[in-house]
Amino acid sequence: MKNMSMRSQVYEWDASLGTAMTVATSLGQRTSIFVGGVGNNITKPAETTATEFVVIEDIACTPTLFTWAGITDDVVVRGLLQDATTGTAGIAGPRAYVQVRINTTDYFLDPDNIPNDGIPGAASPYPRSINFQPCFNLYPDVYVLPGQVWDALITFYNAGAFVGGTAAANELMAFVKYTLYDGPDALIANKLLEMGISINPGNVDWYKRSLLQAQA
Amino acid sequence: MRSQVYEWSNLQTNANQLRRLSSDQPVQVTANREYDIFTGGIGNNITKPAETTATQFIVIEDIAASPVLSGAVQIRINTTDYFQNPDVTNMDGIPGLASPYPRGCNSTLDVTVLTATSVGSENILKSFDLYPDVYVLPGQTFQILYTTSIGTTSTSALSTEVVSAFVKYTLYDGPDALIANKLLELGVTINPNNVDWYKRSLIEQQQRSRVAAAAANGGQA
Numbered sequence: 098m099k100n101m102s103m104r105s106q107v108y109e110w111d112a113s114l115g116t117a118m119t120v121a122t123s124l125g126q127r128t129s130i131f132v133g134g135v136g137n138n139i140t141k142p143a144e145t146t147a148t149e150f151v152v153i154e155d156i157a158c159t160p161t162l163f164t165w166a167g168i169t170d171d172v173v174v175r176g177l178l179q180d181a182t183t184g185t186a187g188i189a190g191p192r193a194y195v196q197v198r199i200n201t202t203d204y205f206l207d208p209d210n211i212p213n214d215g216i217p218g219a220a221s222p223y224p225r226s227i228n229f230q231p232c233f234n235l236y237p238d239v240y241v242l243p244g245q246v247w248d249a250l251i252t253f254y255n256a257g258a259f260v261g262g263t264a265a266a267n268e269l270m271a272f273v274k275y276t277l278y279d280g281p282d283a284l285i286a287n288k289l290l291e292m293g294i295s296i297n298p299g300n301v302d303w304y305k306r307s308l309l310q311a312q313a
Numbered sequence: 314m315r316s317q318v319y320e321w322s323n324l325q326t327n328a329n330q331l332r333r334l335s336s337d338q339p340v341q342v343t344a345n346r347e348y349d350i351f352t353g354g355i356g357n358n359i360t361k362p363a364e365t366t367a368t369q370f371i372v373i374e375d376i377a378a379s380p381v382l383s384g385a386v387q388i389r390i391n392t393t394d395y396f397q398n399p400d401v402t403n404m405d406g407i408p409g410l411a412s413p414y415p416r417g418c419n420s421t422l423d424v425t426v427l428t429a430t431s432v433g434s435e436n437i438l439k440s441f442d443l444y445p446d447v448y449v450l451p452g453q454t455f456q457i458l459y460t461t462s463i464g465t466t467s468t469s470a471l472s473t474e475v476v477s478a479f480v481k482y483t484l485y486d487g488p489d490a491l492i493a494n495k496l497l498e499l500g501v502t503i504n505p506n507n508v509d510w511y512k513r514s515l516i517e518q519q520q521r522s523r524v525a526a527a528a529a530n531g532g533q534a
Contacts, residue, residue: 125335162418163322163379163475166339187339187475205317208351208363214333217320219415220479227436230416232377233481237314237505254335293512295505
């Protein structure tokens with residue numbers, strides 16, 4: 098596609114689309130939402146070319162509600178399925194987390210500097226609702242520099258959140274919102290990075306204006 | 314600088330468990346006992362107490378807990394509790410009702426009347442914002458302590474409550490940690506914007522110095 102400067106982009110992943118996810122196989126495993134082989138996928142790993150710059154501004158996944166383990170088997174609590182068997186009782190929803198990986202480095206770490214599962218769906222829910230509101234804001238944003246490969250990895254631990262052996266629609270989802278800077282805007286994004294200025298559309302426009310003013 | 318979160322719940326397969334597992338089940342939380350969400354022994358834990366190295370600076374921006382069972386969260390830096398009563402005595406910290414996790418969840422798990430419908434009957438929103446933020450300076454140890462004054466109702470994994478706590482912080486590492494220290498000395502709030510501002514001011518200062526040096530050399534760099 099022809100360069101179109103900067104563009105707001107989103108990617109939504111649903112475990113039930115494409116090759117529907119087998120719950121038992123993916124349980125507790127990290128799955129790429131881009132090329133993990135289950136759910137809707139893309140043709141190749143997400144990467145930036147030499148003339149692209151990506152700023153990840155939000156990530157989210159299906160929320161979880163922690164409840165009372167005595168709730169009857171297979172009831173729906175606030176839109177989330179709760180099982181009542183050992184290992185799933187007391188958890189409504191998939192108990193899902195989403196991690197960002199740049200090349201081979203995980204972004205989210207525990208305080209002991211060991212990579213963790215990522216952002217809980219309970220902290221950054223998708224979709225958002227009155228019942229599930231975010232208490233996490235991805236700020237500062239995550240930068241994917243030109244030539245880097247990036248991924249969003251989802252992990253879930255509650256098999257009781259699924260009606261069947263394979264995922265059904267909306268049972269496990271993930272969402273990424275990012276801005277793609279292309280061509281000259283990617284160069285400006287690199288320049289802003291060197292200057293220690295946050296990369297966002299407003300600052301890219303400011304830099305363009307300052308260049309025009311310098312020429313005038 | 315990187316935005317980080319940590320979520321804890323009383324779900325475990327074994328005591329002192331480091332990773333979440335699909336076989337986790339709820340364990341009892343004793344009333345009026347402080348549980349360190351990092352190394353408290355129940356739920357998911359980390360390998361060592363949370364601390365900053367000499368080249369790290371942490372800014373805690375949000376803490377929250379399940380609004381059920383009168384749960385609360387406290388921040389402890391080294392041996393000092395951050396939240397205290399007006400008479401300077403100890404308290405449990407920020408109530409989960411004031412800073413709920415997840416945001417929008419229910420406040421009651423009354424086991425005598427609980428049904429799936431009753432869980433969905435209300436949405437607790439936050440009435441507390443952790444501002445100003447809490448700073449963990451290089452070399453300090455910090456704990457997030459969860460306390461419930463009621464305790465979970467049962468030792469059975471099939472009839473007890475699941476509670477959780479959450480902390481959101483920004484980790485400044487390397488040069489950004491040095492800048493964070495500098496901002497602290499200057500009395501400027503430490504946040505990503507101000508760290509960026511300080512970097513820009515350093516770059517501008519260098520540029521001015523170069524221009525002045527070139528002018529002193531008769532216009533030659």
